[in-house]
Amino acid sequence: MTSRNPYIDEPDIRPPTRAYTVSFVDEQGQRHDVRVEPERIPFGDHGLPGSLLDIALGNGIEIDHACGGVCACSTCHVIVKEGIESCNSPGEAEEDMLDAAYGVTHQSRLACQCVPDGTRDVVVVIPGWNRNLAREGHGS
Numbered sequence: 252m253t254s255r256n257p258y259i260d261e262p263d264i265r266p267p268t269r270a271y272t273v274s275f276v277d278e279q280g281q282r283h284d285v286r287v288e289p290e291r292i293p294f295g296d297h298g299l300p301g302s303l304l305d306i307a308l309g310n311g312i313e314i315d316h317a318c319g320g321v322c323a324c325s326t327c328h329v330i331v332k333e334g335i336e337s338c339n340s341p342g343e344a345e346e347d348m349l350d351a352a353y354g355v356t357h358q359s360r361l362a363c364q365c366v367p368d369g370t371r372d373v374v375v376v377i378p379g380w381n382r383n384l385a386r387e388g389h390g391s
């Protein structure tokens with residue numbers, strides 16, 4: 252699976268140049284902090300390198316990603332509660348996908364397309380419909 256869709260424009264990505272933290276929070280309030288070291292990017296091969304999906308999957312946190320992270324579905328929909336100003340702007344294809352997504356807010360992003368630049372820490376809520384938060388340390 253490739254990490255980008257060749258039929259869409261590349262969003263305006265500014266890769267991080269310093270370490271920062273992404274906190275993934277589920278609807279029960281369970282929080283998983285991930286320290287993102289720029290030299291570890293990409294963590295895997297799903298979503299844009301350094302995207303919230305790339306970071307999550309590479310650190311044992313599950314976010315649904317039916318299309319494999321190429322901006323062709325909306326199953327990776329997350330809410331960026333803090334730090335959205337440090338992320339790339341959504342491209343036209345992402346906005347089109349979000350238009351059809353459930354429960355969209357003005358802080359909604361597709362995790363596979365949203366790449367923070369590392370200038371501040373980011374807090375991401377994984378909605379209940381995308382609730383398989385952590386494969387690790389998730390007691391039930």
Ligand code: FES
Pocket residue numbers: 315316317318319320321322323324325326327348361362363364
């Ligand atoms: S995984 Fe399909 S759009 Fe992100």
